[in-house]
Amino acid sequence: MTENDRDYIQSIERGFAVLLAFDASQPNPTLAELATATDLSRPAVRRILLTLQKLGYVAGRDGRWSLTPRVLSIGQHYSASHALTDAALPVLVEISEATRESASLGVLDGTEVVYAARVPVRRIMSINVSVGTRVPAYATSMGRALLAWAPAEVLEWVIENTEFDRLTPDTVCTPDGLRAALETVRRDGYALTSEELEQGLISLAAPVRDATGAVVGVTACSTSAGRSTPERFRAEVAPLLVEKTNALSAQLGYRGR
Structure with missing residues (x-):
């Protein structure tokens, strides 16, 4: 393992993979659909979704998940900077x-x-x-x-x-x-x-x-x-x-x- 590999935080990569799996074709996916789209296990996707939900970036209802308007703030920070x-x-x-x-x-x-x-x-x-x-x-x-x-x-x-x-x-x-x-x-x-x-x-x-x-x-x-x-x-x-x-x-x- 190189020094750069040790500095790489895989959990952040997985979190972004889940966020990016929401798109026009899957605006309200299920946990299973997100697991398939990201090639991650269902337990891993569940933990990521619950974390993102606590942070206010996703919402879950009736077994389906959606992005919240807070996601837009990421782009606003880019524009502001x-x-x-x-x-x-x-x-x-x-x-x-x-x-x-x-x-x-x-x-x-x-x-x-x-x-x-x-x-x-x-x-x-x-x-x-x-x-x-x-x-x-x-x-x-x-x-x-x-x-x-x-x-x-x-x-x-x-x-x-x-x-x-x-x-x-x-x-x-x-x-x-x-x-x-x-x-x-x-x-x-x-x-x-x-x-x-x-x-x-x-x-x-x-x-x-x-x-x-x-x-x-x-x-x-x-x-x-x-x-x-x-x-x-x-x-x-x-x-x-x-x-x-x-x-x-x-x-x-x-x-x-």
């Missing part, structure tokens, strides 16, 4: 109002992008997009804008740990294909994807930099193929998105180009 989210919201509103499309803030978490803030206009994706939604980095404009300027070791780790599934006929789903796409992103200064995450979705994303110049997030704007084309969306929205995102970077202390 990250100036990026607060600074981004007014910018997202400006982007959304100017384009009449949805605008989002994304951050990289492992091989995925997490929506950290969002100003929705209409539902354009079949998945339910809200704060906390996760999407694969390799197949999204947000992911590519994050990866294009990520440290080399981060990019290689993401590539090594990504399952390059073909989500649509247009998905770039090979490491070499992703690397080539990232070169285009660096050249343009923003990322554009069309019908790669799902058919009908067109999206642009631009990098947000902090005072050191590091990319700490991305803003994104999305539309549907029924409302625009990749060429038209690029021409009409990319300059605005880059302008607003650069202004956000300046608020965070970035003084580069």
Whole structure:
């Protein structure tokens, strides 16, 4: 056992596994269903649920369990401790109002992008997009804008740990294909994807930099193929998105180009 292994608290891992097992497909699972979803024993899941219940994060009734609103406070603590989210919201509103499309803030978490803030206009994706939604980095404009300027070791780790599934006929789903796409992103200064995450979705994303110049997030704007084309969306929205995102970077202390 290494020193890091000794510092690892498995009970916390199991507690989060149970919390994360609550989703749209199982909003009110039974203990048995949670045990199956987490691959934990029923006695272990029972102890975790009773602990979470005492802390106020879950509630049990008639053999079924549900999350309580207190779970939302975890996300609120993230927002409160990250100036990026607060600074981004007014910018997202400006982007959304100017384009009449949805605008989002994304951050990289492992091989995925997490929506950290969002100003929705209409539902354009079949998945339910809200704060906390996760999407694969390799197949999204947000992911590519994050990866294009990520440290080399981060990019290689993401590539090594990504399952390059073909989500649509247009998905770039090979490491070499992703690397080539990232070169285009660096050249343009923003990322554009069309019908790669799902058919009908067109999206642009631009990098947000902090005072050191590091990319700490991305803003994104999305539309549907029924409302625009990749060429038209690029021409009409990319300059605005880059302008607003650069202004956000300046608020965070970035003084580069």
